[in-house]
Amino acid sequence: MVSCTCMLALGHGVKRTQPWGMVSSAPSHEGASPHVVPPCLQAMPSSVLEGAFIAAVLGQLEVLQALAALGCDLTAATWDGNRLVHWAALAGQLPVLQWLAASGAELTVTGIQGMQAVHFAALMGRLEILQWLASCPGVSLLAPSFQQHSATGILPLHFALIHEPVFEWLLQQVGTELAADGRAARELWHVASSRPTSLHIMFAAGYQPCAHPCARCATGLAALGKRRGDRLAETEAKVRRLTPMYEARQQLAVAAGRVVSARAAGLASWEARVAAEEARLDQRMAAALRVGGGA
Numbered sequence: 001m002v003s004c005t006c007m008l009a010l011g012h013g014v015k016r017t018q019p020w021g022m023v024s025s026a027p028s029h030e031g032a033s034p035h036v037v038p039p040c041l042q043a044m045p046s047s048v049l050e051g052a053f054i055a056a057v058l059g060q061l062e063v064l065q066a067l068a069a070l071g072c073d074l075t076a077a078t079w080d081g082n083r084l085v086h087w088a089a090l091a092g093q094l095p096v097l098q099w100l101a102a103s104g105a106e107l108t109v110t111g112i113q114g115m116q117a118v119h120f121a122a123l124m125g126r127l128e129i130l131q132w133l134a135s136c137p138g139v140s141l142l143a144p145s146f147q148q149h150s151a152t153g154i155l156p157l158h159f160a161l162i163h164e165p166v167f168e169w170l171l172q173q174v175g176t177e178l179a180a181d182g183r184a185a186r187e188l189w190h191v192a193s194s195r196p197t198s199l200h201i202m203f204a205a206g207y208q209p210c211a212h213p214c215a216r217c218a219t220g221l222a223a224l225g226k227r228r229g230d231r232l233a234e235t236e237a238k239v240r241r242l243t244p245m246y247e248a249r250q251q252l253a254v255a256a257g258r259v260v261s262a263r264a265a266g267l268a269s270w271e272a273r274v275a276a277e278e279a280r281l282d283q284r285m286a287a288a289l290r291v292g293g294g295a
Contacts, residue, residue: 049076056084056100059093068103075105082111089117089133092126107139114145114153122156122170125163130156134173141174157188161198168201 048067052074055063064084068074077083085105088097097117101107107117118141121129133139144153157174160167171178178188188202 048072049078052084053078053087056088056093056096057091059091059096061096061099064096064099074100074103075109077111080112082115083109085109085117086111086115086120089126089129090120090124092121092124092129094128094132097129098132101136107133107136108143110145114147116143116145118143118156119145119154119159122159122163122166125160125166127163127166127169130166130170141170142177155188164198164201167198171201 049072052064052067052072055061055067064074074084083105085097085100085107088094088100097107110116111120116139118130118133118139120126121133130141134141142155142157144155147153157167157170157178160170
């Protein structure tokens with residue numbers, strides 16, 4: 001409903017000079033009179049903003065452009081402090097996020113609990129969004145959030161723990177900087193300890209656990225060790241199960257090779273006999289021609 005009303009207003013040449021202005025100043029077609037902004041845009045700005053947020057989540061860039069043409073403030077925040085850049089990053093709408101940035105939106109603005117666009121993208125595993133944000137000046141992949149709950153804050157890495165490819169990519173990008181901050185690295189170990197796969201990624205990236213891990217980290221490391229042991233035992237069992245099959249195939253291949261060799265030898269012998277028989281026929285033919293010529 002909001003998008004339809006806004007498009008209708010845009011078609012009637014509404015132009016607003018303030019975020020929630022009252023009267024248009026320039027008609028869109030010759031001879032038209034100034035129009036009053038529709039009541040829904042005057043009395044219900046929160047509804048319009050909610051419509052803009054829905055458009056951002058759904059990737060309806062044309063609706064956002066129409067709202068911007070009406071003068072709506074697309075950098076405004078809702079009651080929880082989140083903005084359009086946060087919702088676009090959360091929904092993985094890269095074109096919307098790029099347009100908002102080109103329109104002057106701040107990519108590092110904080111929303112609920114100090115979360116930035118990078119946190120929302122990591123939370124939903126939006127790798128393409130994170131890769132683009134990493135290329136934007138001023139955006140940090142180690143930006144903290146929820147700082148009142150943690151000594152180092154909750155980083156995008158923490159949110160990405162449930163998205164293994166994203167977590168691995170982030171770890172590759174911020175590895176050196178993270179390793180330099182021992183407290184942040186220990187905090188990440190602590191959070192990742194409940195996910196053996198994440199610990200495995202950290203080990204593969206060259207991270208080592210602290211010398212005196214807490215009980216939770218110790219439990220996670222034990223779970224990782226058990227998982228590795230289980231995988232090793234599974235691999236060994238698979239090798240034992242497949243070895244007889246492999247040996248049988250090898251024996252079959254050897255037998256098949258012998259059959260092929262025997263058949264090749266038989267074919268060669270047959271070709272030799274055929275050649276000898278052709279030679280004898282040629283000799284007989286030659287002898288017969290000589291006899292006929294002499295007569």
